Amino acid sequence: MDQAANTGGRGLKEAGQSATLDPKSPFSVSGLTVAYDRKPVLWNASFTAPEGELTAIVGPNGAGKSTFLKGSLGLIPKLSGEVGVFGRPIDEARRDIAYVPQRSSVDWDFPATALDVVTMGLYRRIGWLRWPGRRDKERAHEMLALVGMEAFADRQIGQLSGGQQQRVFLARALAQDARVYLMDEPFAGVDAATERAIVDVLKKLLSEGKTVLVVHHDLETVPVYFSHVLFLNGGTVAAGPVADAFTAENLQKTYGGRLAATQLAALDEAAAMKG
Amino acid sequence: MSAEIFLQFDFPSILLGSLAALCCGLLGNFLVLRRQSLMGDAISHVVLPGIVLGFLITGTLDSLPMMLGAGFAALVSVGLIELVRRLGKVEPGAAMGVVFTSMFAAGVLLLEQTGASGVHIDVEHALYGNLESAIWLEAAAWGDLLRPEILATLPVSVLRLVVVNMAVIAFILAFYKELKLVSFDPLFADTLGISSKLVGTLLIVMVAVAAVAAFDAVGSILVIAMFICPAATARLLTDRLSTQLVLSGVVAFSSGIIGYVFAAFGPVWLGHDMSVSAAGMIAVVAGLIQVVAMVFAPRYGVIARRRMQRA
Amino acid sequence: MTFLESFLNALMLSAGYNTAVVAIGSALLGAGSGAVGAFVLLRKRSLVSDAMSHATLPGVVLGFLTGVWLFGDGRSLPLLLAGAALTAGIGMICVDWIKANTRLTEDTAIGTVLSTFFALGMVLLTVLQSLAISGQAGLSGFLLGSTSGMLSSEAMTIAAAAGIVALIVLALFKEFALLCFDEDFAGSTGLGVRRLDIALLTLLLAVVVIGLKTVGLVLVIALTIIPPVAARFWTERVSRFVPISAAIGATGSYVGACLSASAPDLPTGALIVLILFALFAVSMLVSPVRGLMSSLLRHRRFQKIVHLRQGLLAVAHDEPILEPITRKLLIKQRYLTGDLRPTEAGWSAARRIDRDQALWNLWREEYPDEAHALADWSLKPIDEVLSPDMVADLETRLAPHDAANAAGGAA
Numbered sequence: 001m002d003q004a005a006n007t008g009g010r011g012l013k014e015a016g017q018s019a020t021l022d023p024k025s026p027f028s029v030s031g032l033t034v035a036y037d038r039k040p041v042l043w044n045a046s047f048t049a050p051e052g053e054l055t056a057i058v059g060p061n062g063a064g065k066s067t068f069l070k071g072s073l074g075l076i077p078k079l080s081g082e083v084g085v086f087g088r089p090i091d092e093a094r095r096d097i098a099y100v101p102q103r104s105s106v107d108w109d110f111p112a113t114a115l116d117v118v119t120m121g122l123y124r125r126i127g128w129l130r131w132p133g134r135r136d137k138e139r140a141h142e143m144l145a146l147v148g149m150e151a152f153a154d155r156q157i158g159q160l161s162g163g164q165q166q167r168v169f170l171a172r173a174l175a176q177d178a179r180v181y182l183m184d185e186p187f188a189g190v191d192a193a194t195e196r197a198i199v200d201v202l203k204k205l206l207s208e209g210k211t212v213l214v215v216h217h218d219l220e221t222v223p224v225y226f227s228h229v230l231f232l233n234g235g236t237v238a239a240g241p242v243a244d245a246f247t248a249e250n251l252q253k254t255y256g257g258r259l260a261a262t263q264l265a266a267l268d269e270a271a272a273m274k275g
Numbered sequence: 276m277s278a279e280i281f282l283q284f285d286f287p288s289i290l291l292g293s294l295a296a297l298c299c300g301l302l303g304n305f306l307v308l309r310r311q312s313l314m315g316d317a318i319s320h321v322v323l324p325g326i327v328l329g330f331l332i333t334g335t336l337d338s339l340p341m342m343l344g345a346g347f348a349a350l351v352s353v354g355l356i357e358l359v360r361r362l363g364k365v366e367p368g369a370a371m372g373v374v375f376t377s378m379f380a381a382g383v384l385l386l387e388q389t390g391a392s393g394v395h396i397d398v399e400h401a402l403y404g405n406l407e408s409a410i411w412l413e414a415a416a417w418g419d420l421l422r423p424e425i426l427a428t429l430p431v432s433v434l435r436l437v438v439v440n441m442a443v444i445a446f447i448l449a450f451y452k453e454l455k456l457v458s459f460d461p462l463f464a465d466t467l468g469i470s471s472k473l474v475g476t477l478l479i480v481m482v483a484v485a486a487v488a489a490f491d492a493v494g495s496i497l498v499i500a501m502f503i504c505p506a507a508t509a510r511l512l513t514d515r516l517s518t519q520l521v522l523s524g525v526v527a528f529s530s531g532i533i534g535y536v537f538a539a540f541g542p543v544w545l546g547h548d549m550s551v552s553a554a555g556m557i558a559v560v561a562g563l564i565q566v567v568a569m570v571f572a573p574r575y576g577v578i579a580r581r582r583m584q585r586a
Numbered sequence: 587m588t589f590l591e592s593f594l595n596a597l598m599l600s601a602g603y604n605t606a607v608v609a610i611g612s613a614l615l616g617a618g619s620g621a622v623g624a625f626v627l628l629r630k631r632s633l634v635s636d637a638m639s640h641a642t643l644p645g646v647v648l649g650f651l652t653g654v655w656l657f658g659d660g661r662s663l664p665l666l667l668a669g670a671a672l673t674a675g676i677g678m679i680c681v682d683w684i685k686a687n688t689r690l691t692e693d694t695a696i697g698t699v700l701s702t703f704f705a706l707g708m709v710l711l712t713v714l715q716s717l718a719i720s721g722q723a724g725l726s727g728f729l730l731g732s733t734s735g736m737l738s739s740e741a742m743t744i745a746a747a748a749g750i751v752a753l754i755v756l757a758l759f760k761e762f763a764l765l766c767f768d769e770d771f772a773g774s775t776g777l778g779v780r781r782l783d784i785a786l787l788t789l790l791l792a793v794v795v796i797g798l799k800t801v802g803l804v805l806v807i808a809l810t811i812i813p814p815v816a817a818r819f820w821t822e823r824v825s826r827f828v829p830i831s832a833a834i835g836a837t838g839s840y841v842g843a844c845l846s847a848s849a850p851d852l853p854t855g856a857l858i859v860l861i862l863f864a865l866f867a868v869s870m871l872v873s874p875v876r877g878l879m880s881s882l883l884r885h886r887r888f889q890k891i892v893h894l895r896q897g898l899l900a901v902a903h904d905e906p907i908l909e910p911i912t913r914k915l916l917i918k919q920r921y922l923t924g925d926l927r928p929t930e931a932g933w934s935a936a937r938r939i940d941r942d943q944a945l946w947n948l949w950r951e952e953y954p955d956e957a958h959a960l961a962d963w964s965l966k967p968i969d970e971v972l973s974p975d976m977v978a979d980l981e982t983r984l985a986p987h988d989a990a991n992a993a994g995g996a997a
Contacts, residue, residue, distance in 0.1 A: 030908055031896045038888050039961040044896050062958060075462050079892050082908040094468035101462055109689055110308065110459045111516045120456050124467040129449050156514035176467075234950065234963070256954030312693040313633055316700065320804070359815075362878055363870050368693070369632040369815050373866060376808035380859035383730055383805075387851045398730060402804075403708055496708065500701035507694050538709070549716035555708030562702030569688050577687050
């Protein structure tokens with residue numbers, strides 16, 4: 001696959017001696033296979049995230065984009081595959097990773113306020129048997145302010161709009177202060193204000209040198225928001241900088257059939273950016 | 276009615292009912308939020324095979340071996356439910372139904388076959404409890420409530436529930452944020468490295484402890500009611516978890532008092548010289564309070580909802 | 587007569603008229619509840635029967651009181667069952683009302699109804715006790731069920747009612763199947779989803795009430811839950827699932843009732859449930875369709891295919907093989923030497939798999955929808971799955987593809 005060069009390309013012999021993933025990469029996945037009922041949803045997917053870059057994960061419905069994130073985080077059982085965070089196995093690197101799940105994954109009727117949810121991002125740091133203190137609350141407030149949600153801190157989460165809920169999730173991830181951010185469809189079904197807020201957050205993370213992977217469904221904005229792209233369709237199809245990898249050929253390979261109007265528009269956009 | 280009679284006969288029963296209600300009611304909040312309400316149902320049904328087993332092994336009717344047996348059975352049932360659910364890919368409700376009915380059936384069979392039913396364990400007792408049997412003969416006057424040496428002579432079942440309540444409250448205080456996190460977003464908890472499975476298991480262990488400690492006094496049906504009704508009531512009244520916990524505790528404890536009073540004195544007030552099942556009445560009161568909340572709750576009651584829809 | 591003899595006698599229906607009627611009645615009840623339970627499981631509402639059965643208790647007591655008031659004797663089975671059906675029905679309506687009108691979820695609604703109604707029954711029972719009416723000892727039989735001392739007229743009633751339930755399920759089979767798999771379509775057929783749902787729950791209610799006398803209110807739940815859960819391991823198709831569930835229910839109930847008749851102190855309800863559980867356990871362990879052992883074996887085989895294939899692809903692309911299982915499998919197949927160098931066989935297998943994978947990838951590019959639906963995608967050699975024409979076509983198309991790729995790489 002196209003990814004061969006990225007995974008280090010070391011010889012087998014060398015690999016046999018030290019079977020670790022690239023210690024320099026903030027997030028690398030090798031040979032990830034996840035199956036539901038013996039039908040592989042994701043097959044032999046490999047990807048090494050470029051450090052300090054913003055990568056879009058794109059692919060058709062059912063291509064295994066969410067599965068790629070969940071499988072690599074160990075949230076669903078994987079059949080095979082290794083995941084490294086700066087060369088360490090994922091379980092030793094939870095601190096360095098922040099995950100923004102899909103909005104539909106939780107019960108929004110739960111008795112918690114926006115501030116409560118953001119504070120959850122700090123729980124690991126606070127540690128077992130301790131309660132969040134005043135400084136934790138302050139920090140959670142700051143994070144809410146970053147996504148423009150400070151005014152809603154005491155609102156029960158079910159009374160927020162979809163976009164506002166998404167921003168709360170984002171603030172929770174920010175509170176984690178991780179080095180790698182994995183986001184599952186944060187732009188799905190959000191209003192314009194939220195879209196701007198998310199973009200601002202992405203820029204901020206980038207300026208702080210964080211590595212960010214975002215599952216994204218809107219091809220047209222890929223060249224606008226992202227510097228790198230990973231094409232998934234049941235496995236890695238292609239990956240690389242948007243300028244090189246966001247091509248008609250790769251779109252065709254990933255989505256199959258003839259290119260749709262939106263895909264062509266996205267390509268024009270990419271070309272314009274390059275020019 | 277004299278203070279002496281009240282203190283000797285009614286007071287310990289009221290304490291027993293209210294304390295049993297309190298520890299179950301508090302834990303019930305997390306069961307309700309995690310959509311595991313019926314876990315309390317399952318656990319309190321498997322108490323029967325547990326106590327029969329405890330009796331068969333030790334041959335005594337002491338509470339301790341029976342409670343150990345019940346606790347053991349509760350944990351076995353939880354393990355089996357998980358096993359059936361995960362390995363068999365059976366939906367949680369059905370897995371629960373398979374396990375607790377089978378274990379209950381095993382308990383009934385054991386009971387009949389070994390003749391243990393002749394010596395005082397019976398199914399009715401396990402279901403209905405025996406709230407009215409608690410007595411506190413050392414108490415003579417109101418002042419005794421403040422005298423530690425007299426308080427220490429309260430029935431052992433009351434003292435046991437005091438300890439269990441303290442353990443439950445300590446558990447909730449110590450793991451409040453973890454319980455909140457895994458109830459709201461277990462996947463996110465796992466990405467943080469806070470194992471949702473571990474916290475969930477701890478919760479179920481505490482549920483088993485509370486159920487076992489409470490069933491002896493109040494029977495399994497009241498246990499089920501208390502795991503659900505107070506928490507469900509509080510859920511309708513607030514959107515804050517901490518407030519919900521406090522409210523559910525208040526509802527549970529006061530159901531215990533009101534229910535007992537209705538059961539013991541209600542028929543007399545109505546002119547009948549009798550009393551009805553206190554455990555049953557407590558559960559009915561808790562259910563009625565929940566009905567009131569479902570209809571009249573300020574924001575989530577049916578009336579308020581209708582009004583909001585119209586507005 | 588030994589226990590075994592009397593058990594065999596009961597099984598052969600030659601242990602007396604009464605025993606035979608009870609056994610046949612139980613079998614019919616088991617079949618009916620297995621069939622109804624199967625559809626209820628598919629609707630994911632198994633535990634509704636838990637609420638219903640507990641909610642029968644106040645009704646039973648009320649039925650008894652009505653009997654005393656009308657005839658001076660409360661032990662009339664039809665009256666007791668009518669009372670049970672009444673309060674269980676109210677309980678069912680309460681569950682639906684709570685679910686529809688409050689923020690509480692179904693499990694909470696079920697728990698509320700079952701505990702409150704049962705507690706009300708307990709209170710009424712103590713009222714009854716204080717009234718000192720004779721004959722109330724029979725009521726405790728409803729808790730755990732008992733067939734000993736059952737009149738043959740009662741057994742006939744139960745058998746007939748269970749038979750009617752089974753017939754109704756048969757008559758509405760297609761509609762219920764639609765309700766479970768294609769709710770929208772079922773709604774468009776004129777019967778209406780709501781009405782079908784009510785019909786299903788009413789049948790469930792009937793089974794629960796009929797089962798009260800035989801297995802008791804705590805255990806009757808098992809009759810509607812265990813057979814379908816056990817049947818689920820044997821098939822993936824609804825047309826077989828429901829009959830298998832009914833058969834398991836009938837077998838368990840029949841054998842349990844016969845066992846219970848063969849010796850004293852063998853409670854009918856408990857035995858039926860334990861036999862059902864045994865059938866469930868066997869199904870879960872050994873069924874070749876979805877049982878644990880076959881699943882485990884299939885998973886192992888599947889894992890091996892995936893790891894071998896991924897390992898060989900890594901060899902072909904000169905990538906490191908990181909996972910210990912993959913290495914072990916490759917060494918065991920003699921594709922790798924002990925120090926992880928590919929053998930001659932390894933190289934050729936790797937080239938073969940690499941080619942196969944390239945064809946699979948190309949096929950998916952060309953036919954994304956079909957590839958999506960195909961479970962064997964990139965797991966089996968492509969020529970074992972697709973037609974020879976298709977493979978040949980892909981082969982020819984792969985060649986220029988490769989050339990283009992090479993050109994792209996050079997540029």
